[in-house]
Amino acid sequence: MATGPSLKKPPGFMDPATPPPPAGAQKPVIPPTFYQTKKEKRNCCRNCCCCICCLIFFLIIIIGILCGLFFAWFQPKVPIFHFSRLELDRFNINVKSDGNSLLDSKAVIRVEANNPNSKLEIYYGDTEVMLNLDEEISLGSATLPGFVQPVNNVTLLKYTLGVNDEVIDSSLALRLNRGMKNDDIEVNAAVLTKVGIGVGKVKIGMLPVNVICKGISLKQLDDGNVSPKCSFNTLRW
Known part of the structure; x- marks a missing residue:
């Protein structure tokens, strides 16, 4: 007896006749480099933020020193x-x-x-x-x-x-x-x-x-x- 074309199974379909996997079966192993890449990116962003904050802090200190020297030397007064x-x-x-x-x-x-x-x-x-x-x-x-x-x-x-x-x-x-x-x-x-x-x-x-x-x-x-x-x-x- 001729049979028609077989239907495709939807994703995630499990055949009831298929026995379940034995207990203690090993899960898929994710390469450790995946976690290392994420950690390196976080460390890089943290280092960049620290460098920018330090640069801004030193610029503020330098500007404050220059302003103090300007006022001490010129002693500006309003008209x-x-x-x-x-x-x-x-x-x-x-x-x-x-x-x-x-x-x-x-x-x-x-x-x-x-x-x-x-x-x-x-x-x-x-x-x-x-x-x-x-x-x-x-x-x-x-x-x-x-x-x-x-x-x-x-x-x-x-x-x-x-x-x-x-x-x-x-x-x-x-x-x-x-x-x-x-x-x-x-x-x-x-x-x-x-x-x-x-x-x-x-x-x-x-x-x-x-x-x-x-x-x-x-x-x-x-x-x-x-x-x-x-x-x-x-x-x-």
Whole structure:
């Protein structure tokens, strides 16, 4: 009797008629080199990580030593800013029928930038000055281009700024007019710039610098007796 083609057995098929292997039959032996290769790879990765960590550690130590030597030798100091004079060339308030008022002003302010370093030049980015009255009314802003300041140098910066037809409240306008007559108006000023230090032809930086001066009295600046209290904000050198 003719028989058809035999069917393939699926993987893992065991013929029930086949007797089980005797107890204690030996399992397939894996070559010991297989385990040795894995162990060698782990040891190699561990050694590489240790070498990288040691290299980073020594680099940090070297950078710390160089920074310490730099600070000990050059003794870098941040620049010092002073508002030396403020002049209001024009200050007019026009009252309108709708209850508001228009402010028209022009001011000239002089700022002293002092480099106290005896071995380092200071590089300045664009330097902007902003003026406000009563922390509410803007008297305008002005910007001067960046410059390089030599060691132990004081540079006088002059800014001309103003506003035209700035809308203000009528009650505030009356208070400002009264203050102008009594010469007791106070303004707030801010200097915004970036500074860096220079050693020869090497330039380091630039760090943002904000100098905020509040409660500057026009009378104090005219007399020159009292220096405004200013806060200096930047990253620590």
